[in-house]
Every structure is written in C-alpha cells, then in structure tokens.
Amino acid sequence: MAKLVSCGCLPQINTGVSFAMAERLSKNFLAHEFECSCGCGQGQMDPIHIALLQKLRNAAGPLRVTSGIRCKEHNKLIGGASRSQHIPNSQGMVVACDITFAKGSKSNRNILRLYTLADQLHFKGIGLYKGRIHVDSRPGRRARWIDHFWSWKDT
Numbered sequence: 001m002a003k004l005v006s007c008g009c010l011p012q013i014n015t016g017v018s019f020a021m022a023e024r025l026s027k028n029f030l031a032h033e034f035e036c037s038c039g040c041g042q043g044q045m046d047p048i049h050i051a052l053l054q055k056l057r058n059a060a061g062p063l064r065v066t067s068g069i070r071c072k073e074h075n076k077l078i079g080g081a082s083r084s085q086h087i088p089n090s091q092g093m094v095v096a097c098d099i100t101f102a103k104g105s106k107s108n109r110n111i112l113r114l115y116t117l118a119d120q121l122h123f124k125g126i127g128l129y130k131g132r133i134h135v136d137s138r139p140g141r142r143a144r145w146i147d148h149f150w151s152w153k154d155t
C-alpha cells in the first residue's frame with residue numbers, strides 16, 4: 001500500500017501527500033521512478049548521475065526507467081550481479097539505472113542510438129541490452145559491454 005501512495009501518480013486524490021512524495025530529482029525525473037521495485041524504499045539516486053541522465057534525456061527525448069535502485073535482497077531475487085551498481089553504496093547512494101525510450105521503437109538499432117548518445121556524454125559505465133541500456137556513474141575506470149541478447153539484427 002505504501003508503494004501506491006509514494007508513486008505520486010494519483011493527483012485526483014488531492015491529499016497533498018502524493019505531491020510531497022513525488023520528489024523531483026531533475027527537470028524530467030521523479031524519485032519514485034527509481035525506487036526499488038520490492039517497495040523497501042532503500043537508497044537514493046546519486047545527484048551527479050541524475051544530472052548526466054537529464055542531459056541524456058535532453059538529447060534522446062522522453063525516457064523510461066526500467067530499473068533504478070535495487071536493495072541487496074531484490075537484486076539477488078532478480079539475478080543481478082552480486083556487486084551491481086544498482087545496489088546502494090556505503091553512503092546509501094545509487095549510481096546506476098537501466099533506461100529505454102518512453103515511446104516509439106525499441107529496436108536494436110534504436111537502442112544502439114541511445115547507447116551512442118550515452119557514450120558521447122561520457123557515462124562511466126554503459127551496457128547495451130535488448131530493449132534498453134544500462135548507464136552508471138561508477139567510481140574508477142569506465143566500462144562498456146554488450147549483452148548477448150542484443151544483436152545487430154534489427155528486431
């Protein structure tokens with residue numbers, strides 16, 4: 001139930017609560033878009049990562065967050081990497097999210113375009129997946145990878 005209230009998508013229930021909870025992180029991103037989908041409410045998105053994500057949104061058009069914060073338990077449940085950048089760090093900050101286009105084609109060719117835009121903005125980590133990309137602002141060296149489900153075939 002707490003998850004429904006915190007989503008902030010119900011302006012017709014004008015209690016003021018939903019608006020207060022719909023914290024805006026940048027021009028086009030709200031905090032609830034990045035919440036751990038298990039409903040635990042853990043972690044916060046790193047503001048530097050969000051600022052870069054907003055630049056990507058400005059270049060690419062409307063984006064949808066497919067995965068943001070993942071608590072350790074939820075990350076394990078969905079088979080994420082054990083040291084995933086989606087897990088809150090020691091400061092409780094998360095420097096990663098998976099995104100796709102909010103509308104239009106999510107073909108391999110289009111997702112590659114999103115990957116290229118992210119690369120031009122110098123995200124530290126970028127992964128190319130079928131139907132989405134992963135972007136992160138990890139400390140240390142840059143990383144680039146292609147998931148084996150992505151292919152040059154334009155499906």
Ligand SMILES: [Zn+2]
Nearest residue numbers: 036038040071
């Ligand atoms: Zn969780």
Ligand SMILES: [Zn+2]
Nearest residue numbers: 096097098134
């Ligand atoms: Zn990811």
